[in-house]
Amino acid sequence: MTPYRREEPVSPQQIIAAGLCIGCGACVSRTADGDAAMTWDSYGQLKPTGSLAWLHECAVGFSKTCPFSPSAANEDELAASRFPDAKNRDPRIGLFESAYVGHAAEADFRAAGSSGGMVTWLAAELLRRGLVDGVAHVLPAEGEQRRFFQYQISRSVEAVRGGAKSRYYPVELSSVLRQIRSTPGRYAIVGIPCFIKAIHLACGEEPLLRERIAFTLGLYCGHMKSARFVESFAWQMGADMEAVDGVEYRLKDPGRPANWYRARLTLKDGTHREQDWWHLVDGDWGSGFFQNSACDFCDDVIAETADISFGDAWVEPWSSDGRGTNVVVVRSAVLHDLLRESINDGRLDLRPVDSDFVVRTQEAGFRQRREGLAFRLRRFPPSLEPRKRVRPGGHSLPARRVFIYVMRREISVWSHRVFAAARWLRAPALYTRWARATLTLYRGLAYSAGWIGWCIDRLDFNRGASR
Numbered sequence: 001m002t003p004y005r006r007e008e009p010v011s012p013q014q015i016i017a018a019g020l021c022i023g024c025g026a027c028v029s030r031t032a033d034g035d036a037a038m039t040w041d042s043y044g045q046l047k048p049t050g051s052l053a054w055l056h057e058c059a060v061g062f063s064k065t066c067p068f069s070p071s072a073a074n075e076d077e078l079a080a081s082r083f084p085d086a087k088n089r090d091p092r093i094g095l096f097e098s099a100y101v102g103h104a105a106e107a108d109f110r111a112a113g114s115s116g117g118m119v120t121w122l123a124a125e126l127l128r129r130g131l132v133d134g135v136a137h138v139l140p141a142e143g144e145q146r147r148f149f150q151y152q153i154s155r156s157v158e159a160v161r162g163g164a165k166s167r168y169y170p171v172e173l174s175s176v177l178r179q180i181r182s183t184p185g186r187y188a189i190v191g192i193p194c195f196i197k198a199i200h201l202a203c204g205e206e207p208l209l210r211e212r213i214a215f216t217l218g219l220y221c222g223h224m225k226s227a228r229f230v231e232s233f234a235w236q237m238g239a240d241m242e243a244v245d246g247v248e249y250r251l252k253d254p255g256r257p258a259n260w261y262r263a264r265l266t267l268k269d270g271t272h273r274e275q276d277w278w279h280l281v282d283g284d285w286g287s288g289f290f291q292n293s294a295c296d297f298c299d300d301v302i303a304e305t306a307d308i309s310f311g312d313a314w315v316e317p318w319s320s321d322g323r324g325t326n327v328v329v330v331r332s333a334v335l336h337d338l339l340r341e342s343i344n345d346g347r348l349d350l351r352p353v354d355s356d357f358v359v360r361t362q363e364a365g366f367r368q369r370r371e372g373l374a375f376r377l378r379r380f381p382p383s384l385e386p387r388k389r390v391r392p393g394g395h396s397l398p399a400r401r402v403f404i405y406v407m408r409r410e411i412s413v414w415s416h417r418v419f420a421a422a423r424w425l426r427a428p429a430l431y432t433r434w435a436r437a438t439l440t441l442y443r444g445l446a447y448s449a450g451w452i453g454w455c456i457d458r459l460d461f462n463r464g465a466s467r
């Protein structure tokens with residue numbers, strides 16, 4: 001909660017014990033291969049493991065490079081050193097050159113992407129122009145039984161295109177950072193805000209990484225899910241988890257609104273199971289099922305330290321356009337020139353927007369990580385004081401909003417535990433019944449849905465509090 005950097009170094013174990021480990025793997029990448037590793041915990045989240053000495057060592061290097069370390073630079077400091085000449089500044093989205101709404105117009109990048117296909121288009125363009133030799137991003141895992149997705153380095157346009165689509169699944173950077181250190185070249189990395197922060201913190205300590213990582217492409221972020229999210233899909237779609245071969249979180253259907261997410265599991269026998277997120281007991285993003293605990297103490301919604309960042313344009317008319325639309329914030333002057341040239345050539349269909357527009361597309365995310373964060377810092381401070389740009393507060397929040405924030409937090413904590421118990425007992429109904437009841441209560445509270453919503457509205461405290 002302090003705006004100042006902590007003097008004393010911290011250890012990986014302190015970060016983990018405080019619930020602040022997001023599982024990015026940056027710390028493990030700094031160790032000799034074999035000394036530490038990223039492994040699954042009992043909740044289906046990736047966490048660092050290693051010798052007791054390594055886990056408990058309060059090393060300066062670790063303290064300066066863990067994205068949740070109170071001894072590390074924050075997003076404002078990183079952005080100020082990276083973009084000193086930025087033309088614009090907004091307290092919510094940081095420093096930037098320009099912002100746009102639109103999509104990739106060239107080929108079928110838009111149809112193949114989760115939103116407007118801009119991330120894959122730009123990654124491919126960087127390779128085509130020879131500005132990078134490889135792109136580190138997230139693809140279906142190869143030859144690895146225990147995970148569906150992992151970071152890999154793509155070195156061709158075809159390989160980059162094969163990685164399109166959002167993966168709401170734990171991934172980590174340790175192997176690609178090691179590859180970047182060992183293999184000369186220039187690289188782009190795609191990542192969520194805390195991962196991009198970890199990369200720039202590492203670049204601050206290691207000139208070799210600074211020289212090789214030429215561009216960072218950030219994704220806006222709501223929160224990180226655990227691997228149990230997919231298992232829950234399988235339970236609810238009547239599929240045996242052992243038989244699941246692949247998962248697509250967001251099937252694209254131009255005939256339906258973009259924000260009507262539909263998931264698909266592909267089974268090893270080639271058949272599919274599909275369901276709309278809305279009909280899944282844990283498919284309401286805002287309710288926080290399977291959320292990583294560190295996300296409760298995050299204040300970067302749109303990857304403020306990345307050279308460019310991309311999200312979904314969650315405002316009308318774009319959220320109803322099933323073809324998918326990006327909202328883009330560009331900070332690097334080189335990338336801004338590249339975008340402008342490509343707009344003029346008709347390869348991109350982008351139009352300028354202001355920072356208010358960007359924030360409106362992520363209204364719920366900003367509320368959760370400004371007003372909600374202030375409340376959580378006061379009400380649920382972690383054992384290790386995090387360094388945030390938001391101060392503890394929320395004393396005067398309406399009762400209904402307080403209940404929403406508390407309930408969201410309890411859902412993320414208890415979804416891990418109840419699912420673990422149901423898994424251990426081989427009793428999926430234990431979890432699905434609990435989750436359905438919890439979701440009904442949450443929807444009544446947050447959206448005035450059903451008879452619970454009707455009752456809460458009659459109590460008349462802050463009726464219709466938005467998410």
Ligand SMILES: Cc1cc2nc3c(=O)[nH]c(=O)nc-3n(C[C@H](O)[C@H](O)[C@H](O)COP(=O)(O)OP(=O)(O)OC[C@H]3O[C@@H](n4cnc5c(N)ncnc54)[C@H](O)[C@@H]3O)c2cc1C
Nearest residue numbers: 113114115116117118119120137138165167221222311312
């Ligand atoms: C965990 C998570 C939470 C998100 N939350 C929000 C949100 O709250 N609001 C919002 O507007 N947008 C959010 N996004 C971003 C959004 O889902 C799209 O990724 C973004 O709009 C880019 O779409 P696109 O069509 O341009 O990308 P595409 O062309 O589909 O390319 C996506 C690229 O991202 C890479 N990628 C996929 N998953 C991951 C991952 N987990 N980590 C790193 N790289 C990955 C892929 O390999 C690919 O290169 C989130 C993304 C993730 C992964």
Ligand code: SF4
Nearest residue numbers: 193194221224295298
């Ligand atoms: S919400 Fe913040 S901490 Fe959580 S995954 Fe997204 S960027 Fe990382």
